[in-house]
Amino acid sequence: MTALTGTRHLVRLILRRDRVLLPIWILLLAVLPASYAGTYAELYPTAAERAAYLAGTASNPSIVALLGPVYGDSVGALTVQRAGLLTLIVALVSVLTVVRHTRTEEEAGRRELLGATVLGRYAGLTAALLVTYTANVLLGLLTAAGLVAAGLPGAGSLLFGAGVALTGITFATVGGLAAQLTESAGGARGIGLGVLGLAFALRLGGDAGGSGGTGGSAEWLSWLSPLGWAPRGRAFADERWWVLLLPVLFSAAVALVAYPVSVRRDLGAGVFPPRLGPATAGRGLTGPFGLAWRLHRGQLLGWTVGFGLLGLVLGGAADAAGDAVQGNQQVAEILARLGGTSALAEAYLGGTLSLTALAAAGYGIQAALRARAEEAAGRAEPLLATAVSRTRWLAAHLLFALLGPAVVLAVAGLATGLAYGLSVGDVGGELPRMLGAGLAQVPAVWVLSGLAALLVGWLPRFCGAAWAVLAGCLLLGQLGAVLELDQWALDVSPFTHTPQVLGDTWTATPLAVLAAVTAALLALALATFRSRDIPTL
Amino acid sequence: METPISVSGLVKTFGRTRALDGLDLTVRAGEVHGFLGPNGAGKSTAIRALLGLLRTDAGTLRLLGGDPWRDAVALHRRLAYVPGDVTLWPNLSGGEVIDLLGRMRGGLDPTRRAELLDTFELDPRKKGRAYSKGNRQKVGLVAALASDAELLILDEPTSGLDPLMEEVFQHWVRRAKADGRTVLLSSHILAEVEALCDRVTIIRNGRDVETGTLTELRHLRRTSIEAELTGPVDGLGQLTGVHDLRVDGARVRFDVENAALDVALRRLTDIGVRSLVSQPPTLEELFLRHYQAEQVRS
Numbered sequence: 094m095t096a097l098t099g100t101r102h103l104v105r106l107i108l109r110r111d112r113v114l115l116p117i118w119i120l121l122l123a124v125l126p127a128s129y130a131g132t133y134a135e136l137y138p139t140a141a142e143r144a145a146y147l148a149g150t151a152s153n154p155s156i157v158a159l160l161g162p163v164y165g166d167s168v169g170a171l172t173v174q175r176a177g178l179l180t181l182i183v184a185l186v187s188v189l190t191v192v193r194h195t196r197t198e199e200e201a202g203r204r205e206l207l208g209a210t211v212l213g214r215y216a217g218l219t220a221a222l223l224v225t226y227t228a229n230v231l232l233g234l235l236t237a238a239g240l241v242a243a244g245l246p247g248a249g250s251l252l253f254g255a256g257v258a259l260t261g262i263t264f265a266t267v268g269g270l271a272a273q274l275t276e277s278a279g280g281a282r283g284i285g286l287g288v289l290g291l292a293f294a295l296r297l298g299g300d301a302g303g304s305g306g307t308g309g310s311a312e313w314l315s316w317l318s319p320l321g322w323a324p325r326g327r328a329f330a331d332e333r334w335w336v337l338l339l340p341v342l343f344s345a346a347v348a349l350v351a352y353p354v355s356v357r358r359d360l361g362a363g364v365f366p367p368r369l370g371p372a373t374a375g376r377g378l379t380g381p382f383g384l385a386w387r388l389h390r391g392q393l394l395g396w397t398v399g400f401g402l403l404g405l406v407l408g409g410a411a412d413a414a415g416d417a418v419q420g421n422q423q424v425a426e427i428l429a430r431l432g433g434t435s436a437l438a439e440a441y442l443g444g445t446l447s448l449t450a451l452a453a454a455g456y457g458i459q460a461a462l463r464a465r466a467e468e469a470a471g472r473a474e475p476l477l478a479t480a481v482s483r484t485r486w487l488a489a490h491l492l493f494a495l496l497g498p499a500v501v502l503a504v505a506g507l508a509t510g511l512a513y514g515l516s517v518g519d520v521g522g523e524l525p526r527m528l529g530a531g532l533a534q535v536p537a538v539w540v541l542s543g544l545a546a547l548l549v550g551w552l553p554r555f556c557g558a559a560w561a562v563l564a565g566c567l568l569l570g571q572l573g574a575v576l577e578l579d580q581w582a583l584d585v586s587p588f589t590h591t592p593q594v595l596g597d598t599w600t601a602t603p604l605a606v607l608a609a610v611t612a613a614l615l616a617l618a619l620a621t622f623r624s625r626d627i628p629t630l
Numbered sequence: 631m632e633t634p635i636s637v638s639g640l641v642k643t644f645g646r647t648r649a650l651d652g653l654d655l656t657v658r659a660g661e662v663h664g665f666l667g668p669n670g671a672g673k674s675t676a677i678r679a680l681l682g683l684l685r686t687d688a689g690t691l692r693l694l695g696g697d698p699w700r701d702a703v704a705l706h707r708r709l710a711y712v713p714g715d716v717t718l719w720p721n722l723s724g725g726e727v728i729d730l731l732g733r734m735r736g737g738l739d740p741t742r743r744a745e746l747l748d749t750f751e752l753d754p755r756k757k758g759r760a761y762s763k764g765n766r767q768k769v770g771l772v773a774a775l776a777s778d779a780e781l782l783i784l785d786e787p788t789s790g791l792d793p794l795m796e797e798v799f800q801h802w803v804r805r806a807k808a809d810g811r812t813v814l815l816s817s818h819i820l821a822e823v824e825a826l827c828d829r830v831t832i833i834r835n836g837r838d839v840e841t842g843t844l845t846e847l848r849h850l851r852r853t854s855i856e857a858e859l860t861g862p863v864d865g866l867g868q869l870t871g872v873h874d875l876r877v878d879g880a881r882v883r884f885d886v887e888n889a890a891l892d893v894a895l896r897r898l899t900d901i902g903v904r905s906l907v908s909q910p911p912t913l914e915e916l917f918l919r920h921y922q923a924e925q926v927r928s
Contacts, residue, residue: 277759279720369755370723378726379733387722471717475770478681478711478783479734482703627683 099212103220107194111224118186119232125179126253127239130172134244143171155409155512158301161324162315169245169329173253180257180323181293183232184264187225188285191268194221197278199361214356218269222348225265233258249329252337256323259340263319264289266344270351276363289320296321319343381481385489388467389460393497396456400449400501404508407445408527411438411509412516439595442509442530446595449505450534450588451567453498457542458559461494465549465556468628477627487550487622491615494542499535506531526595533594536607540587541566543614550622553629632695634659634781634812635680640689642675642836649675651836652689657814662807664827665816672836673816674714677785680814681711694781707736710774714786714816716766718758724769725754731773743776749798764790775802782806782813788822800825852885854909855894860902869894880904 108115137143147166150156151174157163160177164170195217198204204217237254241247264285271284299315315321319340326336358364377383464487467473476486510527514520545559552558566586573583583589587607592599635657642650650672657663667673678684680693682702691698696705718727732738747754752768761769767790774782788799796819803813803826817823823830830847832840840847852873859880866882867875871890876883886894898906 277720279759367757367760369753370721370726370757372723372725372754374726374729374733378730381734384719384730388719471713471715472719474678474683475711475713475716475731476734477683477702478706478709479731480703480707480736481734624685626685627678 096213096215097219098216099207100216100219100223103207103212103216104223107220107224110194111190115190115224115228119228119235122179122183122186122257123232123235123239126172126176126236126257127243129175130168130240130243130245133168133171133175137168137171140166143168147171150410153410154301155406158297159406159410161296161321162300164327164330167329169240169249169253172240172245173324173328176253176257177324180260180320181289183229183257183261184289184292184320185286187229187261187265188268188271188289189282190225190228191221191265192272192278192281192285194224195269196272196275196281199272200276200278202361205360215352218272218351218355221272222265222269225268226262229258229261229265232261246329248332252326252332252334253323253328255337256326256328259337259344260319260323263340263344263347266347266351267319270347270354273351273354273358274364276361276365276367280363280365280367292318292320381476381486381489382492384476385493388463389490389493389497392456392460393493393500396453396497396501397504400453400505401508403449404505404510404531405512407449408442408509408512408514409516411442411445411513438513442513442527443593443595446506446509446530446534447570447588447591449531450502450538450591451563451570453502453505453534454538454541454563454566456501457494457498457538458545458563460497461491461542461545461549462556462559463493464490464546465553468553469630471628474628483623483627484619487546487619491542491546491618494546495539495611498538498542499532502531502534502538503528504531530594533604534591536604536611537587537591539611540607540614543611543618546618547614547621550618550620550625553625632659633657633692634694635663635814636690636692637676637680638690640676640679640691641687642672642679642684643687649836650679650686650689653833653836654838654841655831656841657812658829659812660807660810661828662803662813662815662826664823664830665814665833666818666820666823666830667816667833668818671833673833674785675836676833677711677783677814677816680783681706708779709781709783710735710777710779711783712767712770712774712785712787714789716770718761718766718769720757720759722758723755724752724758724761724765727758727769728754728773728776732777735777735779737778738773738776739778743772746772746776746802749801750795762790764792764795767791768795771799771802775806780811782811784813785816786818787815788817788819796822852887853891854883854885855898855906856883856908857881857898857906858904859898860904863901866894866897869897 133143137146143166147163151163151166151171156174160174163174195204198207198217207217233254233256235254236257237247237250240250240253267288268281268285271281271288272278274284275281295314295318299312299318299321301311315325322336322339325333327333354364378387464473467490473486477483506528507524509531510524511520513527514523517523541559541563544562545556548556548559566588569578569583569586570588573586573589587610590603590607592601592603633656635655637653637655640650640653640655641648653672653676655665655676665673665676675684679686679691680698682693682698682700682705685699694705694708698705718724722730728743729738732743746752750768750772752765752772756765758766767787771784771787774784782803784803788796791799800822803815806813813826815823815826824844827844829841829843831838859882863877863880863882866872866884869890871887872894873885873887874883884894
C-alpha cells in the first residue's frame, strides 16, 4: 500500500521524540485508578460504610455531575466514578498528542522536509494515530492489571480499562480530524478541545439531574457524549460490554472523514481558511497596556471560567463532604489536618481554597514569565526601541500577574459561596464570607508573582526557578504537617502565613506583611530590569 | 545641525566575548550610511547599544544629541527601528502591529501607510502567524517608513525580500533621504549598499576597519585586469602591487593595486596586448579583501 509508505519511519520518529513523555503519562494515568481502589478499600472496608458513603457523597448531585454516575457501592463501582475526571485527562492528552505530531509538524515546516522523502499520503496521520492508539491500549491494559492487582474482579477491571482506552482512542481520532481543518496548530487544538469541552458539558448536563445509578431526566444527553459512554459500561455492576461498540463506531466514522480530507487539501493548508484580522488597530491598542491586554485576556478568561466552575463544584460538594465523613474517623482526621478547624465543611472549604490558591499562583507565575517569553522571542526589542520605557513595558505584564490571580480567586470564592450557600440555604451569608476567604489567599499568591517578576528582571536565564518554588510551596503545604517539619521550615512558604479566615478569629497583619514583601519584590524587579541588557539570551 | 550618530571607542563584552572592540561610527545628518560586515561582526550589537538596549563597557555614544541609555524614551520618539528578524505576535494582524508600533512612537502618516502597503503588496489583515519571513519583514518596514521619524535605523531590513521588493525598498529609502531623513542601513547585500549609500563603514570583529564614500574606498583598492597577450608572459609576477596572477597560455588575469597600475600596464604593452578588460573592484571584492584574513584562518 503506497499511501502508507514510510509510516514505520514516522512511528519511530514519534516514539523517539516522545520517549520520555509517552511512558510518563501512560504510567501516571494507569496507577491512579488502582490507588483510588486501594484508598476506598482502606477507608471504607465494610459494605455498610460504603453504602453510607454512596448515599451521602457519591450520589450527591454535584459529585455525580462532576465525576459521572455510580453503579452500586462496591469498591470497583466507587473507583470507576472516582476516575471520572481521569478519562477526561486521557482524552485531553490524546487530542494534544495527535495534533502535536500532525498539524504542529506541518505548521513548523518539518512535515514538508519529510514529505519530500518517500512518504505515503496517509503516512503522517496514520503514524500519529497508531502511536496514540497503542499508547491508549497500553494504558487500558495497565489500568486493568492495576485494578486486578488491587483485588478487584477481572471482568470489571478489563471493561473499565477498555473504556478508558477507547475514550482516549476516540479523542485521538477527533484530534486527527481537527488537525486537517485549520492551518495553525493552535486552531486545531482549539477545535479538539472544543469538542472535548462539548462532550464534557453534555455529560455534565446529562448526569446532573441524576443521583447514583439512576440517570436524571436528561440522561440521553450523556449518551450523546463520548465521555458518557465508558461509565455506562457499568463496570463492576451489571456489565454491559456492548457499550464499547459506541466509541469504536464513532472513531471509525471520524477517521473515515479525516482520511479523505487529509489528501484533498494541500500540505500546510487547512480546510477552513485562516481567519483574517482587522487591517488597522482598534482604539484600545495604543501602548504596552493595550498590547498586554490582548496577550493576556484569553488566559484570564480561561482561568476565570475554570475557577468559577471549580468553585461551584467544590462549594456544592462541601456540605455533603462534611456529612460523609462524620461517621469516618480517619477521613475526619485527614480533613481536619488540611484545614485545622473543627467544623468539617469549613475544614473542607479551607483546604480546597488553599489548593485553589496554589493553582492561582501557577497562573500568576505564568503571567509574569510571559514578559520573559516575549523578550526571548524577540518581541520586546522593537517595542523598547519606541518611546516606551522599560518600566511601563514590564509593568503592563506584571499587572496581569497581580490582577489576574486576584480576579480568579475572587471568582472562585464567589462561586464557592454561591453553591455552598444554596446547599445550606444561606446565600446572603456565605457569598460575602467565601469571597473574603478567596481574597485572603491573594497576598500569598502575589509573593510568588513578585518572585517570578524579580527573576524576569534580575536573573532572566533562571526564570524556571519560579516553578520550582511553587512546587516547594505545594510540598511544604501538603507534606509539611505529615513530616512534622519545624515551624521555621513551614514559614518559608508564603501560603503558611495566609490566615484561616473561615471559622477562626484572624488578623490582617500577615496579609499586610505579604503585600509589603510583594511590593518590595516588584520594585526590585523593575529596578533590575531597567539596568540590564535586552535581550539577555 | 547635530550629528545624528556619533560613536567612538565603543566596547561591549558578553562574558569573555568582545562583541564590540573599540568601534567608531559617525553618521551625518541627511545621509544614507551603510554599515557593512559579515554575520557576527557586531552590527546588531552596535545598533542595540545605539538604541539604549545594551549597557556598554567603554567608549562614548551620542544619538541625536542625547545619551541613548539615559534618554532612551525621549530619543526613541525621533527614530524608527527595524530589526533584522521581525517577530510578530501570532494573534495580532499585520495592520494592528503597524499601528501599534506607530502609536508607540508617536504617530504615523496614514497616507504614506496606505501607499507603503500598496507598493510592498502587503495584506495587513493576515495574522502574525500566517506571514512568511519576507512579509514579517515588510510589516516592520512599513511601520518604520510610515513614521515621521528623523532617523531610520534598519538592521539588515531586506533579508527574505524578493528582488522586486528590494527595488521597492530602495525607492522608499531614497524617498526618506529626499525628505531629509537620516538612514543607518546595516547590510551584507552589497548591491543594496552600492545603490543606496552615501558613505559606508565596514566592521569586522567589533571594530570599524574602513569608513568613507564608495569612491574613497575604491581609491584604496585594486583593479582587476584580464588580458590576452601576443608574447610570452614574464616579469609580471615580480612587480610589486600585482596579486593573484593566473596565466592560461596567452591569457593573464591579475589584480593590481591602483598605485602600481601604471607600471603593470607598461609591462603589458611591452609584451604586446591583443585584448584587455579592466574592471573597478566591486564592493564584493572590497569586502572579501577585508575578510580574507579571517577566511584563510578558518
